[in-house]
Each structure stands twice: as C-alpha cells, then as structure tokens.
Amino acid sequence: MTKVRAAGITSGSVVDGLGVRTVAFFQGCPRHCDGCHNPETRPFDDGKEMNVSELVQEVLETITPLTKGITFSGGEPLAQMEALIEAIKMLKQKKPYLDIWVYTGYTWEEIKDKPVLEMIDVLVDGPFIQEQKDLTLAFRGSLNQRIIDVQETIKQGELVELKLETE
Numbered sequence: 001m002t003k004v005r006a007a008g009i010t011s012g013s014v015v016d017g018l019g020v021r022t023v024a025f026f027q028g029c030p031r032h033c034d035g036c037h038n039p040e041t042r043p044f045d046d047g048k049e050m051n052v053s054e055l056v057q058e059v060l061e062t063i064t065p066l067t068k069g070i071t072f073s074g075g076e077p078l079a080q081m082e083a084l085i086e087a088i089k090m091l092k093q094k095k096p097y098l099d100i101w102v103y104t105g106y107t108w109e110e111i112k113d114k115p116v117l118e119m120i121d122v123l124v125d126g127p128f129i130q131e132q133k134d135l136t137l138a139f140r141g142s143l144n145q146r147i148i149d150v151q152e153t154i155k156q157g158e159l160v161e162l163k164l165e166t167e
C-alpha cells in the first residue's frame with residue numbers, strides 16, 4: 001500500500017484554482033524559496049503519514065455538488081510521485097468529472113517528460129520568487145509562475161497557458 005506524507009486538507013477553497021476546490025497539501029519540499037507561503041510544509045519528516053487510500057477518502061468526504069476539482073499543493077507534490085499518481089487515479093475513478101490542478105516548484109521544462117502529466121488538467125509551475133511577487137495575480141504568487149493547460153500543451157507540443165477570465 002502506497003504511503004503519503006500529508007500536511008492537511010482544505011475544502012471550499014476558491015484561491016487554489018478555478019472554482020470551489022478541495023486542496024490536498026503534501027508534506028515536504030526540497031526548495032527553500034525566500035518568502036515561501038507554506039514554510040511549515042517544507043520538512044519531509046513533519047505532517048502525517050497515511051495510506052494514499054485514506055487521504056483520498058478524506059478528500060472524497062469534502063466533495064459537495066459545488067466542488068469543481070481537486071488541487072494538490074504543498075510542499076512539493078511531485079516529490080511523492082508514486083503517491084500523487086495513485087491518489088489522482090483513485091479520485092478519477094470515483095469522481096471522473098473533477099478536474100485536477102497541481103502546484104509544483106519545478107518548471108514545466110524540468111518535468112515535461114513525467115508520465116503524471118497525462119493525468120493533470122492544470123499545472124502551476126515554478127518556484128516562488130520574492131522579487132517577482134505580485135498580489136494581484138490569480139492563483140499564483142509570483143510572475144514567473146505559469147498556469148499551464150497541460151492537456152493542450154501535450155496536444156500542441158508547445159506550452160499553452162490557461163486563459164483566465166479574471167485576467
């Protein structure tokens with residue numbers, strides 16, 4: 001059974017992607033971005049270890065008719081790749097209509113060959129850069145981060161950013 005180290009779950013979020021979302025925060029991040037918004041999620045030995053199925057169950061319990069999707073954040077979700085893949089698979093099986101957003105500190109160029117991308121709708125990429133911080137940006141903290149339409153990017157073979165009505 002695959003284990004995951006998680007920092008927690010938040011439901012009813014409207015700031016971690018489009019629509020009302022449940023957010024699963026993975027514990028542990030190898031980066032040390034200055035001004036990191038979730039510093040408590042950085043140590044790999046903190047948070048709570050559980051089976052992926054338990055995490056998925058907890059996420060499913062938060063789903064309401066208003067929920068548009070699930071966001072994986074952290075910490076660094078890609079640092080627990082096996083757990084991330086299994087969690088998305090389980091969620092897609094139970095609630096295929098929910099869209100999947102993932103926040104990562106890696107850039108698209110660094111991870112573009114990872115198979116997990118086949119399962120992700122939107123990827124917000126790149127580390128938080130204090131000098132590029134902009135509070136007016138929707139769903140991201142600094143200008144370098146991009147909100148990537150993953151499936152269109154794969155289809156077109158070049159990076160496609162998601163068009164937001166708010167921008």
Ligand code: SF4
Binds near residue numbers: 037039104
């Ligand atoms: S990638 Fe995200 S969680 Fe990791 S240090 Fe940077 S801002 Fe914090």
